[in-house]
Amino acid sequence: MFIGREKELRVLENEYNKKGFSMTILYGRRRIGKSTLLLEFIKRKKTIFYTASRVGAVRNLELLSQQVIQTLAPNMSGVSFSSLENLFSFMTNNLSDERLVFIIDELPYWAEKDEGFLSVLQKYIDNEWLDKNIYIILCGSSLSFMENKVLSEKSPVFGRKTSQIRLDAFDYLDAARFVPNYSLEEKAICYGITGGVAKYLSLIDPKKSLDENIVNLYFDTSGYLYDETRNLLIQEFSDTTLVNNIIEQIAAGKNALNLIADKIHESESAILYQLNKLISVGIVEKKCCITEEKNKKKTQYVLKDYMFKFWYEFVPKGISVIEMGNGKLYYEKMVKDKLHRFMGPIFEDMCKTYTLKLGVQDDFGCFITEVGNWWGTEDMKDEYGRKKIQSADIDVVGVSTIDKAIVVGECKFKNEPIDKNIYDVLIRRTKSIPINYVVKKYLLFSLSGYTKYFDEIDLSHTMLYTLDDLYKD
Template sequence: MFIGREKELESLQTIYEKDGFGMTVIYGRRRVGKSFLISEFIKGKKAIFYTATKVGAERNLELFSKQVFDVLDPAYSNATFPNIESVLDIITSKASSKEEKLILVIDELPYWAEKDDALLSVLQKYIDTQWLDKNLMLILCGSALSFMEKKVLSEKSPIFGRRDSQLKLDAFNYKDSALFVPNYSPEDKAICYGVTGGVAKYLALFDSSKSLDENIIKLFFNTDGYLFDETKNLLTQEFSDVTLVNNIIEQVASGETALNIIAAKVKEKDSTVLYSLEKLIDVGLVEKKKCITEEKNKKKTQYVLKDHMFKFWYQFIPKAISVIEMGQGQVYYEKVVKSGLHSFMGSVFEDMCRYYTLEHGILGEFGSFITEVGTWWGVEQMIDANGERFQQSADIDVVGISTIDKTAILGECKFKNEKIDKEILDTLIRRSKLISGSYNVTTLILFSLSGFTDWVKNTDMFNVKLITVEDLYK
């Protein structure tokens, strides 16, 4: 069943319906549903859909030629051609009809273009000299984010300026992810989002007729579960030195966020680790996080796992592999993992709350026109019981700012089986003063899984908003 991506389908349909040639570029990390989106779009349409593989330029040409003729003229599907121009000439002749537009899709473009330097230039030549007046739509798609951005979309690309649009597909947000498990409680929907990271392929594996626990056990805690080996499979596809990358991810997943500390832990040079971290950022697994009010401060930079599924996997699976291989993964899940889910969900819930804050803040629902959302961290000055001053680290989970009127809204998030009490609100009020010099703090928001104590609910502070997990899904 196809879920979500209505805007993307609408964008593709707009290009399809325009007169003459149209082109779009689709890119995004693996498993987010790029190919599934294209397959849904081309239903009922005349389309050549070729997926390139890591087999070299000549073999890709052979396979591409076969796919072209399977659609246009099956009698010649086994014919061979000396170059791609010979095949594109045939596509050009078939696209001259005004009755039905022909769609040409080249999926996983980097696999082919990396081994054939001329491919993009050849496509550029045909776009400029042959296709502009043809009833043809070209879709170029790829998972290698760095290649797609630098070689296909950048000004240095041969096909720069030829596209009508580009679509960067990200993982589903928490609300769209919930559409895959409509019968789950808000808490279970949130955890489902957390363990899948909103990645379409993983969400599609969830059987909504089964419980959250049953699905997690089946997918992660069985040797034949799709997600049991998924991290290794993805890293093997993207990296030559999987051992080093795996070690780096382990450190990031365990909470190490500084380059020099990560490098020391894996016993490699900073430059070597930085190269791998940048590649991990390119493929959408890691992000470089900055303090929202001090984005130019290089000292306030953290490397964190962007992919929640990877975080879940590295937190729970490595220690359980022997048990899972003995067929006792369910026992391990019930005794170890289930009680740790709320702790794991802490950072996931914060991401959900930031999304909610930006979504509603853009509409001005909190009294400010919020244009950015992120986190803040630093230190705060404290006084102990003896009147002695000391410093302690401090962070604010949700910081939404308006760059227009210099206002801010701040939030604290708790995904626990405890109600938020006065102490949490007092801490947020105290820490709000740490950024009030740069922004006028207009609203404080408490986000909670388990609700709020009577003291918090009865507070008469006009600028405090109380949001539950249920509210996030309304």
Template sequence: MFIGRERELKSLNEVYSKAGFGMTIIYGRRRVGKSYLITEFIKDKKAIFYTATKVGSERNLEFFSKQVLDVLNPEYSDATFPSIESVLDILTKKLSESDEKIILVIDELPYWAEKDEALLSILQKYIDTKWLDKNLMLILCGSALSFMEKKVLSEKSPVFGRRDAQIKLEAFNYRDSALFVPDYSSEDKAICYGVTGGVAKYLSLFDPKKSLDDNIKRLFFNTNGYLFDETKNLLTQEFADVTLVNNVIEQVASGENALNIIASKVKEKDPTVLYSLEKLIDVGLVEKKKCITEEKNKKKTQYVLKDHMFKFWYEFIPKAISVIEMGQGELYYEKVVKPKLHEFMGSVFEEMCRYYTLEQGIQGAFGSFLTETGTWWGVEQLQDAEDKWYQQATDIDVVGISTIDKTAVIGECKFKNEKIDKGIYETLVGRARLISGKYNITKYLLFSLSGFTDWFNDIDKTNLVLITVDDMYK
């Protein structure tokens, strides 16, 4: 069953519908559903779908040739060709003989193009000299984000300026992820999103007829589970030195977010660790997070895991390997993991709340047109019981800002089995002064799994918005 991706399918169909040549670039991290999206798009159309592999340029040419001929001229599918031009000439001839639209897909393009530097230039030559008036749609797709951005999309690329559309396919947001488990409670939908990170492949493994607990136990805490070895499998595909990368991820997953601290923990030099972090950013596993009101302040940057599934895996699986291999993974989940799920969901829930805030804020739900959301962290000045001042590190979970009228909303998020009380609200109001010098705070948002105490029934809520997890799924 194909779920979501309506905007992406619409974009692909718009390019397909135009007269003459059209090209779309699709890129995104592994397992996010790029190939599945393309397969859904071409299912009722004439298409040549080739997936490149790490076998060198000559073998890719051989396999590509067979794929082209299987579609255009099956009786000659075993023929060999000296160059990609000779194969593309056959395609061009076929396009000239018929008005039928043909789609040419080269998936995992970097595997081929990295070993054949002329490939993109050859495609550019055919686009410019032979295909512009032909009924052809070209789709170039890849998982190596840095390659796709620097070699395919940048101004230095031979195919620059020739695309009609580009799609950076991201993981599903929390709301679309819920479509995979429609009968789950809002709490379980949120946790399902948390342990999969909204990655299409991982979501597709969840059996919506089974409980959340049963799915997590089957996929993570079983030696035969797909996600038991997934982090190692994915890192092996992307990195030569898996040991160093694994050590770096362990530190980031445990909450270390400064380069110098990570480097000291893994006992490597800063430049070595920085290289690994940049590669992890390239493949979509790590992100460099900035304080929303001080984005130019290089000291206020943090490396955090972008992939929630990786965070879940590194938090719970390494300590349980022996237990899982003895066949007691389900017991470990019940005794150790399940009681800590709400704690794990803390940062995931904050990200969900930021998405909700931006989504609603764009529509004017909070009284101003919000243009971005993020988080704030820094130091606040407080007074103790003896009126002495002291400094304390603090953060604001949700900050939504409008760069248009310099207004902002701020929020606090609690994914706990206890109701939010007045203390949390008063703390949030107190922290407003930390950013009120730059933005006028118009709303205070409180997000809660378990609702709110009766104290909120009797106060003025003109500038306060109370939001439950159920509200976020409406």
């Protein structure tokens, strides 16, 4: 069953419905659902769909030739072409008035080893296909290649695309559509353990309990996600040992470049090189304090890919037990009770998404265009009344530069209601934000509701949200 991607399908259909030449660049990390999207799109359309492999240019040419012959001239089975130019010339001569979709999936597998591929493609686009009824889709999983070699100004095909799509993971709302009968809490956790990645979501059996699915995916040696992190790293990196060490440190809370380098005894330049590549493939992100985005001292590296986050937090410590066949017991004893803690930062991300959604609708009395985190210090007093400085953070900060206003929020994914103390801390910490904007609203997000205290106070400047609100249509 095909789920979601309505916006992306509309883009593809709009391009298809144009007359003459058009070209879309589609890219996104592995397992995100690019091929599934394309297969849904090409239903009942005349299509040449070729998925490149790491088999070299000659073999890729042979395999693509078979697809071209099968679609354009099935009576010529067995014909081969000595060059890409000959193949494209054959295509040109056999195009008809009927719209043709021409897809090269996993383009980097071919083009990164054959530097002439994109130049030949550009030549035929410019000289032969601009007046032909052909729709080309170039698709790839290597974000760095697609952005630097296909989309950049230095690319031979720069300026030829008529649209581009970066396919990202599903948000928490679309992810919930894979498990329609789960509770809202379970839907949120499913999003957290999969990161909204289409392939991983499709592996969840909605007829089984959440616990059963987690055990089957992560804590069984035959589980799809048990070895997934290693498989992905091998495909993207040559030095997987160093990259693995970097991810381990980030997962353990070492979020600064110098801390990571010190811990694994490598130069900062070597670490930074790998961090940038981890960012390019969507595993890590560089997080900045929302009020000081240019302050390098307030830059943190965090795991963007929730699947990696879950795996590195729980699987390595249990490998011996899991490989003895006791993964279910390990999950029940060592993981299950920690799911809410694991979900904390993910719930924050969900709440930031929700805040931005409401903010652009002007629900807070200001037009919010950016939502992030704030961290810094606050002035406090110790038990003797002496001044002390302590670290502080705020989960959600939405900024309206046009209205010179902010909204601030606290998020709790716990089995206990938010109480007065959490609310008071949020109000107090807001005073430490170094920005002279008016606070329009205080936002609280709770898995388990609120204490009676909130029934008794003025809430005109405060919004109370639960999962019911976040998942409301």
